[in-house]
Amino acid sequence: MARLTNDNVELAREIIGRYPRPKSALIPLLHLAQEQDGHLTDEAMAHIGELVGVSSAEVLGTASFYEMFKMETVGRYMVNICTNISCQLRGGEELLAHAEKTLGIRPGQTTSDGLFTLEDVECIAACTEAPCLQVNYRYEHRISNEGFDQLVNDLRAGRRSDIPSHGVLAEVRQHIPEDRRAGVVTPEDKAVPVWIAAAGEGDK
Amino acid sequence: MITDAPRIITSRFDNADSFTLAGYEATGGYQALRKALSMGPAAVADEVKTATLLGRGGAGFPAGVKWGLAPENVWPRYLVVNGDESEPGTYKDRLLMERDPHQLIEGVLLACYAIGCGQAFLYVRGEMAVAQERIAAALNDAYAAGYVGKNILGSDFSVDVVLTWGAGAYIVGEETALIESLEGNRGMPRLKPPYFPAAKGLYMQPTIVNNVETLSNLPWIVTNGGEAFAALGAETSRGTRMFAVSGHVKNPGVFEVEYGVTTFRDLIFAPQYAGGILGDRALKAFIPGGASAPWFFEEHLDLPLEKVTVDRAGSMLGSGAVVVMDETTDAVKACLRVVRFFARESCGKCTPCREGTTWLENILQRIQDGYGRPTDLDLLLDVSDNISPGIAWPPKQTTICPLGPSAVSPIASALQRFRPEFEARIAYAQEARHSIPVTITKASSHG
Numbered sequence: 001m002a003r004l005t006n007d008n009v010e011l012a013r014e015i016i017g018r019y020p021r022p023k024s025a026l027i028p029l030l031h032l033a034q035e036q037d038g039h040l041t042d043e044a045m046a047h048i049g050e051l052v053g054v055s056s057a058e059v060l061g062t063a064s065f066y067e068m069f070k071m072e073t074v075g076r077y078m079v080n081i082c083t084n085i086s087c088q089l090r091g092g093e094e095l096l097a098h099a100e101k102t103l104g105i106r107p108g109q110t111t112s113d114g115l116f117t118l119e120d121v122e123c124i125a126a127c128t129e130a131p132c133l134q135v136n137y138r139y140e141h142r143i144s145n146e147g148f149d150q151l152v153n154d155l156r157a158g159r160r161s162d163i164p165s166h167g168v169l170a171e172v173r174q175h176i177p178e179d180r181r182a183g184v185v186t187p188e189d190k191a192v193p194v195w196i197a198a199a200g201e202g203d204k
Numbered sequence: 205m206i207t208d209a210p211r212i213i214t215s216r217f218d219n220a221d222s223f224t225l226a227g228y229e230a231t232g233g234y235q236a237l238r239k240a241l242s243m244g245p246a247a248v249a250d251e252v253k254t255a256t257l258l259g260r261g262g263a264g265f266p267a268g269v270k271w272g273l274a275p276e277n278v279w280p281r282y283l284v285v286n287g288d289e290s291e292p293g294t295y296k297d298r299l300l301m302e303r304d305p306h307q308l309i310e311g312v313l314l315a316c317y318a319i320g321c322g323q324a325f326l327y328v329r330g331e332m333a334v335a336q337e338r339i340a341a342a343l344n345d346a347y348a349a350g351y352v353g354k355n356i357l358g359s360d361f362s363v364d365v366v367l368t369w370g371a372g373a374y375i376v377g378e379e380t381a382l383i384e385s386l387e388g389n390r391g392m393p394r395l396k397p398p399y400f401p402a403a404k405g406l407y408m409q410p411t412i413v414n415n416v417e418t419l420s421n422l423p424w425i426v427t428n429g430g431e432a433f434a435a436l437g438a439e440t441s442r443g444t445r446m447f448a449v450s451g452h453v454k455n456p457g458v459f460e461v462e463y464g465v466t467t468f469r470d471l472i473f474a475p476q477y478a479g480g481i482l483g484d485r486a487l488k489a490f491i492p493g494g495a496s497a498p499w500f501f502e503e504h505l506d507l508p509l510e511k512v513t514v515d516r517a518g519s520m521l522g523s524g525a526v527v528v529m530d531e532t533t534d535a536v537k538a539c540l541r542v543v544r545f546f547a548r549e550s551c552g553k554c555t556p557c558r559e560g561t562t563w564l565e566n567i568l569q570r571i572q573d574g575y576g577r578p579t580d581l582d583l584l585l586d587v588s589d590n591i592s593p594g595i596a597w598p599p600k601q602t603t604i605c606p607l608g609p610s611a612v613s614p615i616a617s618a619l620q621r622f623r624p625e626f627e628a629r630i631a632y633a634q635e636a637r638h639s640i641p642v643t644i645t646k647a648s649s650h651g
Contacts, residue, residue: 018364018366019366020323020407021387021388021407023387023388023389024368024386024387024388025388026388027330027368027369027370027371027385027388028368028369030371031330031369031371052388054388061389061390062388062389062390063371065373065390065391065392065551066330066370066371066372066373066391067371067372067373068330068331068371068372069371069372080331083541084292084495084541084542084545085292085293085451085491085495085527085538085541085542085545086292086293086450086451086527088537088538088541089450089451089452089527089528089529089533089538090450090451090452090456122290122292122374122545122548122549123290123291123292123293123294123495123545124331125289125290125294125295125297125298125329125331125332126295126298127292127293127294127295127448127450127456127525127527128295128448128449128450128456128457128458129295129456130450130451130456134331136333137330137331137332137333138333138334139334169330169333169336169369170333170336170337170340170369171337172336172337172340172341172344173340174339174340174343174344174366174367175344176347176353176364177347177348177353179354180347180348180350180352180353180354181353181354181364182323182353182354182362182363182364183354183362183364184323184364185280185282185322185323186280186407187280187407187408187409189279189280189322190279190280191279192277192279192320193279193280193320193321193322194360194361194362195245195317195320195359195360195361195362196245196320198360199244199245199246
């Protein structure tokens with residue numbers, strides 16, 4: 001619960017190495033820190049600042065803009081219920097009210113056992129599957145009150161191994177093999193791309 | 205008109221292995237890339253221009269023209285893929301990324317080849333974990349197979365495609381905000397000029413920002429030719445397009461239809477599409493192109509899904525999101541919900557939007573809660589006018605991006621058509637109690 005682990009530093013260096021400017025890796029690295037600790041700690045943000053060469057204040061400046069980054073402890077499962085227009089028309093607000101009752105918390109709060117944090121979120125791009133929600137950014141489509149209670153019971157009983165702890169996003173990461181790498185192109189690389197030059201279009 | 209136009213971008217959606225490299229290769233995948241490498245970059249760009257492929261992100265700018273805005277002989281150029289789908293009502297880019305990631309990657313490669321981009325960044329919305337996984341896996345496989353990276357398929361074309369992702373902010377869908385986010389900053393739109401990232405974008409280099417659906421069309425266009433694409437559709441709207449139909453319909457869904465000729469009535473009522481309104485109730489209104497679009501009504505049902513026609517009728521096709529409201533819909537509540545979205549998502553950079561959207565929400569909230577005042581409707585229009593002078597369409601703006609004016613759309617629409625509903629709510633409030641000061645506490649604690 002502090003700085004990035006050695007394994008994560010290695011991953012962070014690999015990610016930074018894909019961008020023309022290290023700061024471009026900031027959001028992916030913040031996700032990495034949140035994956036490690038469940039939320040963003042000051043130590044991790046300072047460490048990320050060291051890795052990309054900006055102050056910890058700049059790291060916080062970026063992190064605090066984005067809704068997904070949590071500065072304090074949240075539940076193991078972030079339950080995000082959509083109440084935007086398409087979901088509102090199909091019972092999203094009623095689903096949220098039901099969820100508040102089932103979990104005994106209001107949006108923004110965490111259950112006392114530390115398992116669930118409830119959020120009333122904006123459109124999550126499942127509008128034809130309303131009402132919808134996400135648990136740790138995994139979708140549940142066309143969910144009824146009974147379906148919601150079942151979901152909560154399953155999560156409590158550990159029956160949803162497909163949903164990782166809060167902070168984990170993609171469980172598959174991009175890796176560019178060294179021998180296949182085209183290489184980073186920085187703004188200082190002013191050369192005409194080889195295939196454009198070869199086609200005699202360098203003057204286009 | 206319902207046509208039997210081919211499914212261009214959703215052709216693999218019914219295949220269980222649509223997202224795998226094997227499934228993609230077995231259905232013609234990466235053949236367009238091979239063909240392009242033999243055509244040369246200029247010929248590929250010409251096919252896209254011939255196709256008149258309008259951008260599918262919201263603004264509907266022709267992709268071929270956008271590519272041509274990159275200044276001559278300024279290198280390097282970058283390609284940024286906008287996969288930050290978050291306009292309320294919109295559900296198509298996530299499907300394309302989850303179900304056919306290789307089609308998108310091939311589209312990215314074709315664009316980089318034609319434009320001369322040295323590197324590509326595929327920016328996926330933060331909340332879309334599965335899309336990120338599918339694209340990461342697809343890129344890893346495509347690199348291993350020689351489709352991406354150094355000397356692609358043994359040619360002199362080399363480009364890295366980097367998967368990157370956001371962290372929750374609607375405004376990052378605006379292309380200059382997306383670039384800021386990609387530079388590791390707060391996702392706030394840039395002051396214009398420069399007007400187009402194509403001139404000065406990522407790291408102030410020429411940058412083409414294209415939407416996921418736009419790029420997903422490229423393999424078909426290169427394989428079948430720009431003319432075959434332009435033969436579909438009508439007027440300026442060529443090819444096919446994905447539309448998500450949500451809300452009060454019997455069969456909500458995402459449908460790829462021929463662009464320019466299919467009508468809203470087809471989309472909402474035809475049995476093979478949304479199948480009509482729930483409980484066969486009457487239509488009250490529908491949003492034709494995402495939450496930012498002014499609302500349409502019964503009299504607009506027979507308009508074709510054609511960009512210029514819909515623009516002229518006073519709204520937009522935007523991001524292909526049709527939200528249907530039946531006669532039981534509470535206009536005040538629906539209007540408030542859309543306005544609240546923009547208030548929560550305003551980045552705070554421009555005062556008229558930051559303050560204006562917040563006050564619009566507060567005023568609507570008090571009307572909804574039964575504390576409305578008789579002057580509130582004019583106040584709503586006055587605040588709206590400060591964000592978008594004249595409350596006209598297309599909107600003027602006192603802000604540097606269209607988010608602020610987008611919050612004005614639902615108010616203008618709802619008040620124009622359902623003003624008596626608002627007045628009745630306010631009259632009831634006046635009878636019930638004397639005026640109570642507006643509260644500035646939001647209904648919810650975050651945003």
